[in-house]
Amino acid sequence: xxxxxxxxxxxxxxxxxxxxxxxxxxxxxxxxxxxxxxxxxxxxxxxxxxxxxxxxxxxxxxxxxxxxxxxxxxxxxxxxxxxxxxxxxxxxxxxxxxxxxxxxxxxxxxxxxxxxxxxxxx
Amino acid sequence: xxxxxxxxxxxxxxxxxxxxxxxxxxxxxxxxxxxxxxxxxxxxxxxxxxxxxxxxxxxxxxxxxxxxxxxxxxxxxxxxxxxxxxxxxxxxxxxxxxxxxxxxxxxxxx
Numbered sequence: 119x120x121x122x123x124x125x126x127x128x129x130x131x132x133x134x135x136x137x138x139x140x141x142x143x144x145x146x147x148x149x150x151x152x153x154x155x156x157x158x159x160x161x162x163x164x165x166x167x168x169x170x171x172x173x174x175x176x177x178x179x180x181x182x183x184x185x186x187x188x189x190x191x192x193x194x195x196x197x198x199x200x201x202x203x204x205x206x207x208x209x210x211x212x213x214x215x216x217x218x219x220x221x222x223x224x225x226x227x228x229x230x231x232x233x234x235x236x237x238x239x240x
Numbered sequence: 241x242x243x244x245x246x247x248x249x250x251x252x253x254x255x256x257x258x259x260x261x262x263x264x265x266x267x268x269x270x271x272x273x274x275x276x277x278x279x280x281x282x283x284x285x286x287x288x289x290x291x292x293x294x295x296x297x298x299x300x301x302x303x304x305x306x307x308x309x310x311x312x313x314x315x316x317x318x319x320x321x322x323x324x325x326x327x328x329x330x331x332x333x334x335x336x337x338x339x340x341x342x343x344x345x346x347x348x349x350x
Contacts, residue, residue, distance in 0.1 A: 163283065163326050165339035177337055213282055220289055224330035226273035228285040228294060
């Protein structure tokens with residue numbers, strides 16, 4: 119079945135860096151857009167970034183633009199999020215999700231991984 | 241940027257119908273998707289493209305979208321439906337395309 123497994127979370131000091139990975143299985147990874155979404159403790163969902171199937175189209179939320187970099191390796195069925203200049207407000211569970219798009223190229227997320235916790239604290 | 245507004249909480253007795261709204265400017269012109277999130281778990285898609293259900297989602301879950309309001313309707317509510325629910329749109333209309341989530345609604349089954 120379709121499965122997404124995130125890894126790479128942990129405790130990092132403000133200003134530090136972390137790289138998250140998402141291993142995909144059960145579907146043709148190279149056919150789908152992919153995305154990262156985060157959720158701060160006790161808060162709602164916040165979209166972070168998405169990347170097209172080929173990697174040629176990438177968008178970021180304003181809150182992470184210039185600090186985070188999304189990438190993918192279709193040969194390895196993997197999605198990545200390089201996070202630099204981390205701040206306390208980046209503390210959250212980070213989910214990777216497969217993007218499904220309709221005829222109007224509007225997308226939704228299905229399924230989601232189990233998430234990986236990133237804590238930014240001194 | 242585009243904003244989606246949800247009520248923070250909705251309460252309903254078992255067996256009754258819960259309606260969770262998602263407001264946005266001319267949201268009827270967009271496709272709206274809904275997620276259910278139970279404590280400690282990842283979100284799960286329950287409705288996509290306004291009113292379609294993924295396989296495995298009970299028919300009790302339905303959606304509608306018109307004007308400035310989209311609605312997720314849960315019929316014959318069960319205790320297991322207690323969760324947070326989020327609406328989402330894909331905002332490609334602006335010069336800064338992205339994804340927008342509503343703030344979430346906590347459904348309490350009395």
